[in-house]
Amino acid sequence: MRLDEIPDDLMTKCDGCGALLVTKSWLRDFKVCSRCGHHTRLPAHERIELLCDDGSFEEWEAHLAPRDPLGFPGYEGKRTAAQLKTHLKDSCVVGRARIEGRPVALGASDFAFMGGSMGSVFGEKITRLLERALHERIPAITVTSTGGARMQEGLMSLMQMAKTSAAVARLQAARVPFISVLSDPSTAGVQASFASLGDLIIAEPGALIGFTGARVIEQTMKIKLPKDFQSAEFQMAHGQLDMIVPRAKLRETLAQTLGLLLD
Numbered sequence: 001m002r003l004d005e006i007p008d009d010l011m012t013k014c015d016g017c018g019a020l021l022v023t024k025s026w027l028r029d030f031k032v033c034s035r036c037g038h039h040t041r042l043p044a045h046e047r048i049e050l051l052c053d054d055g056s057f058e059e060w061e062a063h064l065a066p067r068d069p070l071g072f073p074g075y076e077g078k079r080t081a082a083q084l085k086t087h088l089k090d091s092c093v094v095g096r097a098r099i100e101g102r103p104v105a106l107g108a109s110d111f112a113f114m115g116g117s118m119g120s121v122f123g124e125k126i127t128r129l130l131e132r133a134l135h136e137r138i139p140a141i142t143v144t145s146t147g148g149a150r151m152q153e154g155l156m157s158l159m160q161m162a163k164t165s166a167a168v169a170r171l172q173a174a175r176v177p178f179i180s181v182l183s184d185p186s187t188a189g190v191q192a193s194f195a196s197l198g199d200l201i202i203a204e205p206g207a208l209i210g211f212t213g214a215r216v217i218e219q220t221m222k223i224k225l226p227k228d229f230q231s232a233e234f235q236m237a238h239g240q241l242d243m244i245v246p247r248a249k250l251r252e253t254l255a256q257t258l259g260l261l262l263d
């Protein structure tokens with residue numbers, strides 16, 4: 001539905017503070033709450049649309065679809081339901097795009113597809129994205145929103161951590177820039193592989209970023225963690241990020257950064 005087709009009196013409740021927001025304004029603000037600044041998770045295609053020059057995105061590897069190598073109980077049904085819900089074949093979309101005229105290789109994950117989890121297709125698509133960036137010598141940008149590796153593919157998922165990390169290493173050896181943007185959440189197997197290896201690591205405000213979840217750490221270590229543990233702001237204060245950038249400024253910041261890196 002186009003923005004001008006949305007009724008003026010339609011309201012949306014903020015997941016952060018519970019405030020009722022005028023839907024049209026909330027959409028104009030890129031799904032960020034004007035009261036508390038809560039950044040709602042974006043589907044992969046909305047993220048791409050937000051960052052790229054209009055009509056510049058050309059999708060790569062859209063045909064790749066996951067299989068069920070372990071015959072994991074219930075996986076096929078969950079995957080089919082996710083495909084119907086998101087209209088994606090898997091949890092990650094990659095392709096070539098332009099940001100203020102500059103060509104980039106861009107990938108985004110979609111949390112609505114099985115928690116944005118990285119299975120063999122996600123890992124393969126990110127690896128091919130990085131390899132094409134290397135081949136064409138254009139910067140690579142990934143935007144993650146993921147709970148980590150996809151448990152239904154077991155070791156096949158964990159292998160993607162090494163594979164994507166190796167692809168980043170080859171890109172960096174060739175001095176082709178790689179920017180990692182962490183949106184909510186960016187955790188576990190994805191955060192512990194390519195997403196934490198950017199030459200520049202940018203996060204959205206309030207994003208959950210970390211490896212193991214706070215509850216598991218507290219239970220295992222028998223310690224109490226700070227309230228803001230694993231927030232983007234906590235990670236920034238502890239040297240794990242280069243920048244926290246609100247969504248409304250993200251495209252502009254990426255364009256400026258690409259200018260600094262390339263010109």
Ligand SMILES: [Zn+2]
Pocket residue numbers: 014015016017018019033034035036037038
């Ligand atoms: Zn709010």
